[in-house]
Amino acid sequence: MNSMPQLVxxxxxxxxxxxxxxxxxxxxxxxxxxxxxLAEAGLRRIEVSSFVHPKAIPQLAxxxxxxxxxxxxxxxxxxxxxxxxxxxxxxxVAHVSEIAVFTAATDTFVRHxxxxxxxxxxxxxxxxxxxxxxxxxxxxxxxxxxxxxxxEGKVSPQQGIAVVRSLLDMGCAEVSIGxxxxxxxxxxxxxxxxxxxxxxxPFERLALHxxxxxxxxxxxxxxxxxxxxxxxxxxxxxxGGCPYAPGASGNLATEDLVxxxxxxxxxxxxxLDKLVEASNVIANKIDHLxxxxxxxxxxxxxxxxx
Numbered sequence: 001m002n003s004m005p006q007l008v009x010x011x012x013x014x015x016x017x018x019x020x021x022x023x024x025x026x027x028x029x030x031x032x033x034x035x036x037x038l039a040e041a042g043l044r045r046i047e048v049s050s051f052v053h054p055k056a057i058p059q060l061a062x063x064x065x066x067x068x069x070x071x072x073x074x075x076x077x078x079x080x081x082x083x084x085x086x087x088x089x090x091x092x093v094a095h096v097s098e099i100a101v102f103t104a105a106t107d108t109f110v111r112h113x114x115x116x117x118x119x120x121x122x123x124x125x126x127x128x129x130x131x132x133x134x135x136x137x138x139x140x141x142x143x144x145x146x147x148x149x150x151x152e153g154k155v156s157p158q159q160g161i162a163v164v165r166s167l168l169d170m171g172c173a174e175v176s177i178g179x180x181x182x183x184x185x186x187x188x189x190x191x192x193x194x195x196x197x198x199x200x201x202p203f204e205r206l207a208l209h210x211x212x213x214x215x216x217x218x219x220x221x222x223x224x225x226x227x228x229x230x231x232x233x234x235x236x237x238x239x240g241g242c243p244y245a246p247g248a249s250g251n252l253a254t255e256d257l258v259x260x261x262x263x264x265x266x267x268x269x270x271x272l273d274k275l276v277e278a279s280n281v282i283a284n285k286i287d288h289l290x291x292x293x294x295x296x297x298x299x300x301x302x303x304x305x306x
Contacts, residue, residue: 006265006266006267007230007266007267007268008225008230008231008232008261008266008267008268009044009045009230009231009232009268010043010045010231010232010233010234010254010257010258010268010270011045011046011047011176011207011231011232011233011234012038012043012045012046012047012234012235012236012254013047013209013233013234013235013240013251014034014038014234014235014236014237014239014240014251014254014279014282015031015034015035015038015046015047015048015049015066016047016048016049016050016060016080016081017047017233017235017239017240017251018235018236018237018239018240018250018251018282019031019059019060019239019282020050020057020059020060020240021059021240022059022239022286023287024285024286024287025058025059026059026282026285026286027285028062028065028066028069029069030281030282030285031048031049031062031066032066032069032070033281034236034278034281034282035048035066035070035073035078036070036073037274037277037278037281038236038275038278039073039075039076040274040278041270041271041274041275041277041278042268042269042270042271042274042275043076043254043269043270043275044075044076044077044269045076045077045079046076046077046078046079047078047079047080047081047100048063048066048067048070048078048079048080049062049063049066049067049080049081050063050080050081050082050083050087051063051080051081051082051083051086051087051088051090051091051094052081052083052087053083053086063080063090063094064090064093064094067080067094067095067096068094077097077098077138078096078097078098079096079097079098079099079100079138079140080094080096080098080099080100081099081100081101081102081142082099082100082101082128082132083101083102083114084124084128085127085128088128088131088132091137092135096137097136097137097138098137098138098139098140099132099137099138099139099140100139100140100141100142100176101125101128101129101139101140101141101142101167101172102114102141102142102144103118103121103122103125103141103142103143103144103163103167104118104143104144104145104149104163104178104180105118105143105144105145105146105149105155105159105160105163106118106145106149106151106152106155106159107119107152108149108151108152109144109145109149109150109151109152109180112151113144118163122163122166122167122170125167125170126170129170129171129172130170130171133171138173139171139172139173140172140173140174140175140176141164141167141168141170141172141174141175141176142175142176142178142209143160143163143164143167143175143176143177143178144178144180145178145180145181146160146177146178146179146180146184146192147160147179147183147184147188147189147192148179148180148181148183148184149180149181150180150181154183157191157192157195157196158195160177160192161195161196161199161201164177164196164201164206165199165201168201168202168205172205173205174205174206174207174231175205175206175207176206176207176208176209176231176233177192177206177207177208177209178209178210178211178233179208179209179210179211179217179220180211181211181213182210182211182212182213182214182216182217183213183214184210184216184220185216185219185220186216186219186220186222186223189208189220189223189224189227190223190227193223193224193227193229194227197227203227203228203229206229206231207229207231207232207233208220208221208224208229208231208232208233209232209233209251210232210233210251210252211240211250211251211252212238212250212251212252212253212291217252217256218252218256218257218260221252221257221260225266232252232257233251233252234251234252234253234254234256234257235250235251235252235253235254236253236254236255236275236278236279236282236292237253237254237255237279237282237283237290237291237292237295238250238251238252238253238255238256238290238291238292238295239251239282239290250291253290253291253292253293253294253295254270254275254279254292255272255275255276255279255292255293255294255295255298256292256293256294258270258272258275258294259272259294272294272298273298276294276295276298276299279292279295280299283295
């Protein structure tokens, strides 16, 4: 463990990826409070919302209003998902400084999600990325279903690697590699990263995004750390799922990730007690329990020092 890097960067995706699948409509003021509480807990990269068409994901229809309530959070990098040119225009009006574009490793998943083929998605994202970069906006790429697809089953490493390379070549500063339906095991992650290294992908520009559907997310993070990945996506309270991936449960919980990382000697800059308080903002507004193990334990017993 001493040979591993000691600083790990967490990208908090709860306000966007987490809330998009919630049935109960969350008020704009609550979302603003949630993001501010996450920032207060020490998270410095927060994905706030998505500029998708309001009819597609009504929960995120208030993206402009949420960003308008966060103008004083200059110490944080606040980002938003941008699906198309119209979404980019809305993001520019909202003065968003970082955007993300989204595709997948399988054609069928992309068609279900954004109603075009994988190759078409890469073509149409090109001008969006180029324009954003020209305006000084940082661009992140997402590749979903890298380890498995709800429609096509197991996915070969070569498929995901090719899409990641396309996004990097397009100009994305970072690409997040997603286990959207939570099927990856530590062996799968190790094999994928071995192939990625052999293919020459720059690990300093990669992030990992695990769902905990089968309880392997933290073990997969450990493999990523051992391979040199230092950026991981997670969601406060374990919020999330995917409306286009049947059976996908929540993201890796930020509390669980931080607790494990601190226990291994890594620095995240996150205060666990304050993180629990942030998750509690949403826990009181939804119609189910948050799945985070640490969050559940902290609400019953005092938080342990991390």
